[in-house]
Amino acid sequence: MTSGSKTAIDLDNPYAEEPIAKTSRLVAEMNDLTGFHAERCPAYRRILAAAYGGMTNFDRLSDFPAMPVRLFKEMDLLSQPSELIIRTLTSSGTSGQRPSRIFLDKDTATAQVHALVRIARSFLGVKRLPMLILDHPGITQDRDTFSARGAGILGFSQFGFDQTYALRTGTMLPDWEVIDDFLARHGGERILLFGFTFILWQHLLRTAENCKRKMDFGDSILIHGGGWKKLEEEKVSNAEFKERLGCALGINSIYNYYGMVEQAGSIFMECEEGYFHTADYSEILVRDPRSLQVRPQGEPGLIESMSTIPRSYPGHILLTEDLGIVYGGDGCQCGRRGTFFRILGRLPSAELRGCSDTHQVQS
Amino acid sequence: MISVLVPGTKTNLEQQLHHIIVGGTLPPFDPVVIDFIDAVSKAVLLDNAMRHMPEMAAVAHWMRKGHISELLAAFKERRGDRLWLARGIAVHFAPSNVDSIFLYSWFLSMLVGNANIVRLSQRRGEQVGLLLEKINLIFEQERFNPVQQRNMVLAYEHEDEITEQLSQCCHVRVLWGGDESVRRLRAIPMNPLGKEVVFANRFSLAMIRAGAIACSSNDQLSQLIERFCNDSFWFDQMACSSPKLVVWVGEKSICDSVKQLFWEKVQKEVVRRSVQYPEIIGVNKLVTSYVSAGLGLADQIEPSPTGTASRIHLVPGAGPQFRRLECGGGLFFETEISDLNSLPPLLTERDQTLSYFGFCQEDFRKIALFLPTRSVDRIVPIGSALNFNVVWDGSDLLQSFSREIDLQ
Numbered sequence: 001m002t003s004g005s006k007t008a009i010d011l012d013n014p015y016a017e018e019p020i021a022k023t024s025r026l027v028a029e030m031n032d033l034t035g036f037h038a039e040r041c042p043a044y045r046r047i048l049a050a051a052y053g054g055m056t057n058f059d060r061l062s063d064f065p066a067m068p069v070r071l072f073k074e075m076d077l078l079s080q081p082s083e084l085i086i087r088t089l090t091s092s093g094t095s096g097q098r099p100s101r102i103f104l105d106k107d108t109a110t111a112q113v114h115a116l117v118r119i120a121r122s123f124l125g126v127k128r129l130p131m132l133i134l135d136h137p138g139i140t141q142d143r144d145t146f147s148a149r150g151a152g153i154l155g156f157s158q159f160g161f162d163q164t165y166a167l168r169t170g171t172m173l174p175d176w177e178v179i180d181d182f183l184a185r186h187g188g189e190r191i192l193l194f195g196f197t198f199i200l201w202q203h204l205l206r207t208a209e210n211c212k213r214k215m216d217f218g219d220s221i222l223i224h225g226g227g228w229k230k231l232e233e234e235k236v237s238n239a240e241f242k243e244r245l246g247c248a249l250g251i252n253s254i255y256n257y258y259g260m261v262e263q264a265g266s267i268f269m270e271c272e273e274g275y276f277h278t279a280d281y282s283e284i285l286v287r288d289p290r291s292l293q294v295r296p297q298g299e300p301g302l303i304e305s306m307s308t309i310p311r312s313y314p315g316h317i318l319l320t321e322d323l324g325i326v327y328g329g330d331g332c333q334c335g336r337r338g339t340f341f342r343i344l345g346r347l348p349s350a351e352l353r354g355c356s357d358t359h360q361v362q363s
Numbered sequence: 364m365i366s367v368l369v370p371g372t373k374t375n376l377e378q379q380l381h382h383i384i385v386g387g388t389l390p391p392f393d394p395v396v397i398d399f400i401d402a403v404s405k406a407v408l409l410d411n412a413m414r415h416m417p418e419m420a421a422v423a424h425w426m427r428k429g430h431i432s433e434l435l436a437a438f439k440e441r442r443g444d445r446l447w448l449a450r451g452i453a454v455h456f457a458p459s460n461v462d463s464i465f466l467y468s469w470f471l472s473m474l475v476g477n478a479n480i481v482r483l484s485q486r487r488g489e490q491v492g493l494l495l496e497k498i499n500l501i502f503e504q505e506r507f508n509p510v511q512q513r514n515m516v517l518a519y520e521h522e523d524e525i526t527e528q529l530s531q532c533c534h535v536r537v538l539w540g541g542d543e544s545v546r547r548l549r550a551i552p553m554n555p556l557g558k559e560v561v562f563a564n565r566f567s568l569a570m571i572r573a574g575a576i577a578c579s580s581n582d583q584l585s586q587l588i589e590r591f592c593n594d595s596f597w598f599d600q601m602a603c604s605s606p607k608l609v610v611w612v613g614e615k616s617i618c619d620s621v622k623q624l625f626w627e628k629v630q631k632e633v634v635r636r637s638v639q640y641p642e643i644i645g646v647n648k649l650v651t652s653y654v655s656a657g658l659g660l661a662d663q664i665e666p667s668p669t670g671t672a673s674r675i676h677l678v679p680g681a682g683p684q685f686r687r688l689e690c691g692g693g694l695f696f697e698t699e700i701s702d703l704n705s706l707p708p709l710l711t712e713r714d715q716t717l718s719y720f721g722f723c724q725e726d727f728r729k730i731a732l733f734l735p736t737r738s739v740d741r742i743v744p745i746g747s748a749l750n751f752n753v754v755w756d757g758s759d760l761l762q763s764f765s766r767e768i769d770l771q
Contacts, residue, residue, distance in 0.1 A: 043657035050656035050676075051666040065666065070650045075657055289642035292649075292667040302646075321646060350641035352599040352691045 014118045014279035015336035019329050022338070023061065026283055029308045030064050030316065031057050037314035040079040044314040062285055062294045066304050066319040069262055072100040080105045080312045089151050091261045102262055105312040112265030112309055115281045116155050123255060123269060124159050124221060130186040131160020132179070134195025134204055134224075138169040148261035149196050152225060155264070156194045162186070166195075172203045179215070191220035193249070197256070198230045200245065208248045216250035225257040225267065232345050238274070258343055262315045263307040268341075273333050275340035282307050284339050286326050287319065289347060300325045300344055321347045365525055368483065368495050369516035370502040380480075382512045384532060388449035389476040389509060391765065392435045396473055399501065399510045401428040406497040413497075416490055417597065422463045425751065426470065434474070434753060438761050446768040449476030450558070451534030453764060456526075456548055458539040458562075459484040461602060462491050467751050468537055469514075472764045478513035480529055485520055527551050535764055540564050540603075560763050562603075562756055565715035566686045569594070569606035569745055570706070573613030573621040575721025587720055588628045590746025594718060595672075596638050597749055601691040604716040604741070604748045608685075608696040610709065612721075618699045626674065633671040633693070644692040645669030651690045660685045661696075668694065683711045703730055712737035715756065718748040 010016040017025075035056040038045045048054055048065060058064045071077065078085070084105045091100040104112070133153055140150045157163050164182045168175050195204070208215070222245070231241060242254050258276045259267035266281035278284050285294050286301040295301040303324045310316045323344040332340040367374040389396060404426035413419045424430065453472040457465030469481050483491065495516060502511040519525060530536055530553035538548050540563040553559070569591065576584065595605050611618040645668075652668045655661035655675050663676035670693075677685060677698040685696055700706060703726055717739050719727075727742045740757045743750070753760050 043659075046659055047653050047656045047664075050661050050664045051653070068646060068650045068653060070646075071653050071657065074650065074654045077657070290645055290669055292669055319646075319649070321643070347643050347646065348641065350643050352601045352640070352644065 013122055014281065015122065015277060015338050017280045017337060019337065022280060026306065026308070027059070027061060030061065030306060033308070033311070033316040034064060036311065037079045037316070041077055041314045043075060043077055044079070061283060061306065064317050066317045067314060068319045069100070069260065069321065072102060072262055072315065073098045076101055076103070077313050078103050079314055085312065089148065089261045089264060091148050100262060102264070102315065103313050108310060108312040111311070113155065113158070115265040115279070115309055116267065117158070119267060119269060119279050120156065120159055124192065128159060128161050129190055129192040130182070131157065131163045131192045131194065132182055133163055133165045134167065134193060135165060135199055136167040136169040136172060137165040149226065151261065151264055152196065153194065156223065160192045167203055174204055174207055176213070183215070191217055193217065193220060193222040193251070195224050196226035197224050198227055200224055201231055201236070201241065205245055205248055209244070214248060214250065218250065219253070220251050221253040221255070222249065222251055223255045223257065225259055228345065260305065260318070260320065262318055263305055263309065265309050266307040271332060271334035271336055271340070275327060275332055275334070275342060277332065277336050278339040280338070281309060284326060284341050286324060297326050297328060302347065303343070323347055365517055365519040365522070367515060368518055369498055370511045370514065371499050374515070379515050383452060383478045383480065383515060386478055386513050388451060388478060389513065391447060391449065391475045392438065393476060395507065395509050397428060397431050399507050400426045400431060400470055400473070402501045403498055406501060407494065410493070410497070413490065413493055418463050419490055419494065422466055425467070431474070434761070437753070441759070441762070446770045447765045448768060450764060450766045451477060452532060453477040453479050453535040453537060454529045454533040455479065455481045455537040456539060456544070457481060457483050458541070459486060459544070461598060462488040464539055466494070468539065471753065471760045472535070472537070473510070473514065475761055475765045477535065477764055479515070480533070481516045482529070483516060483518045485518055521547070523551055530554065530557070533557050535560060538562065560758070564713070565603040565756070566689065566713045567604045567606050567716035567718070567748065568608035568610055568714065569718045570610040570612060570722070571625070571719070572721025573611050573618040576621045576625060577617060584628065587745060588632050592629065592632045592636065593746060594748035596633065596636070596693065599640065599691050600693055602749055606695070606718060606748065607689045608698070610706065611697065611699040612702060614701070615699060622697070626672065629672050638671050638693070640671065640692045647690045648673055648692055648694045651688050651694055655685060655688055686711070686713060706730060707733045707735060710735050710738040714738045716741040716743065716748050718743050718745045720745045
């Protein structure tokens with residue numbers, strides 16, 4: 001973040017900035033970041049040189065070079081000397097594929113925390129809540145390298161106290177005793193529940209439904225994020241998932257978020273209207289998957305995600321392999337400003353023919 | 364789960380295996396084999412749907428009696444008065460995704476008189492199914508019994524037990540790559556008397572003399588573009604022999620102007636053919652292009668290389684590593700050299716087909732001696748890269764599938 005632009009930002013509300021002002025601030029920040037990374041990351045510099053004649057200054061957000069997210073699976077990209085790297089984040093990665101490796105220095109790690117705090121607090125309030133983590137305790141054990149799941153849990157843990165893991169390591173079955181104890185300790189309090197979408201689906205919701213176990217979390221709040229692939233395969237919509245989850249947990253406030261390990265911190269929270277929102281750290285564009293031209297609002301395409309956070313790796317502008325639709329640049333009924341959008345799923349994978357069996361296309 | 368696909372779905376595996384083991388071999392180019400292959404050719408050509416599948420049409424053409432006679436004539440010439448016989452039982456492990464290869468491998472081995480067991484992958488194209496149906500119908504004719512009893516096509520997933528059983532009874536084991544399949548299959552022991560014929564992953568390139576394009580007529584140029592596109596896009600650029608690198612030969616200024624013209628015409632041609640790949644293939648090409656530049660292998664890439672034909676310009680002196688980045692779907696590496704003498708240092712042992720335009724055979728006779736060890740097995744005009752030939756990956760397959768009795 002450039003220091004001069006901070007004045008426009010509301011310290012409590014990351015969804016308050018006027019859109020035209022936001023865009024011109026982001027253009028300046030993206031120019032700053034693009035130049036910064038081009039200077040410090042040789043691989044990024046070579047890409048800009050080969051594809052854009054070395055240009056690092058652009059007038060419109062849609063003109064900036066976006067790095068395909070898979071680049072971070074194929075090569076290590078750093079904009080800081082490796083001795084300043086304090087943590088490496090890895091994506092879960094589909095089987096047989098190298099996971100993404102995202103290198104964080106102290107400043108970027110701190111900026112991620114700040115962003116997450118401002119975004120999450122605008123939903124949770126400032127008071128820490130008793131926190132039930134819908135995952136197993138083994139997931140956050142190694143503190144130097146984190147999976148996306150571990151990083152998410154650790155990031156959200158700062159909004160809670162008495163952090164308790166609800167699933168057993170190994171079997172991934174709900175530990176009902178632990179859950180009951182936790183509820184007994186915090187009866188009547190507002191609780192923060194946090195977990196990953198497919199873990200909730202696979203290991204909590206279905207088990208609870210099968211053994212007809214109903215819990216009552218009252219006015220607690222559940223935040224979940226991460227891949228929808230398994231739910232997509234089983235044709236479970238967001239709405240159905242929310243309803244069944246609400247029924248099993250006796251909970252009304254359920255918030256999904258969209259985010260990626262390549263841009264941890266600046267996540268996109270889902271509002272009460274069912275749209276993901278960009279905060280003042282981020283912007284979303286949708287591109288035609290064939291031409292990579294920006295598509296107008298309301299039309300589906302590949303999601304490009306911008307974040308002002310990354311300074312230790314050139315991941316400030318990423319072309320994802322997720323399909324989505326931007327519904328507006330401002331004026332969501334929920335009252336939050338900023339771009340609001342939905343995610344449709346992953347770009348379908350496909351294979352080419354040929355003599356070779358070692359270059360199967362995976363996505 | 365093992366399924367017998369030929370000579371008929373009701374075939375008992377053990378029984379047929381027994382037939383094959385006790386049946387012995389046939390004489391080379393036995394008339395019954397030639398008739399059988401010709402019958403398959405006719406069946407394909409008479410089928411309205413199959414005739415219009417370019418891959419099947421090419422196979423059918425290759426199987427015609429006329430063409431087989433040419434093979435026989437060439438075979439006889441090479442053999443002279445030496446005594447060449449069938450080797451015995453050949454087991455062919457077909458590649459999983461170029462459908463027609465198994466047929467060439469199988470029929471060439473059949474022609475020299477071997478008994479054959481062909482293992483196909485479970486995931487095979489629809490046209491293979493149609494073809495096997497035709498073959499089974501032909502096998503119902505009694506006159507083809509000698510062929511029917513000596514051949515079998517199986518499908519099973521990677522079950523090492525059956526692979527080992529087949530490998531122990533065979534005299535030739537034919538492994539069609541990729542490298543991973545070859546490694547996996549090679550780990551399985553075979554008959555100590557058996558011989559192995561292996562086709563691993565390969566890389567291929569096209570070479571164009573820039574001056575020759577500059578002085579080509581419009582018609583000649585259109586023909587070149589069409590042939591180049593056949594070589595490149597028929598198997599989505601995933602065939603071993605499809606060009607992934609284009610080497611321009613000539614002065615830089617001529618190369619630059621000619622390249623522009625060439626690629627514009629290629630773009631037009633792919634649009635005309637409505638070649639279009641799934642969207643994810645475009646993203647793969649984007650990733651490959653950016654990785655090439657990021658690793659310092661390329662100095663020029665397209666910002667949005669998601670179209671059907673995209674280019675990556677190699678840095679001068681780029682090492683051979685870019686080859687492992689190939690991803691198919693119309694992504695071409697490019698480089699320039701001043702003359703033919705600068706070609707050998709660019710090549711590696713992985714390189715199989717060098718297709719050319721603007722050169723003649725004599726040019727290559729001169730540089731052949733300077734090629735790096737093992738590199739380049741085929742030097743063919745652009746347009747012939749995908750043509751299957753009896754000489755493949757450096758060996759005469761008819762000879763590889765035969766044995767010679769030293770008669771003194």
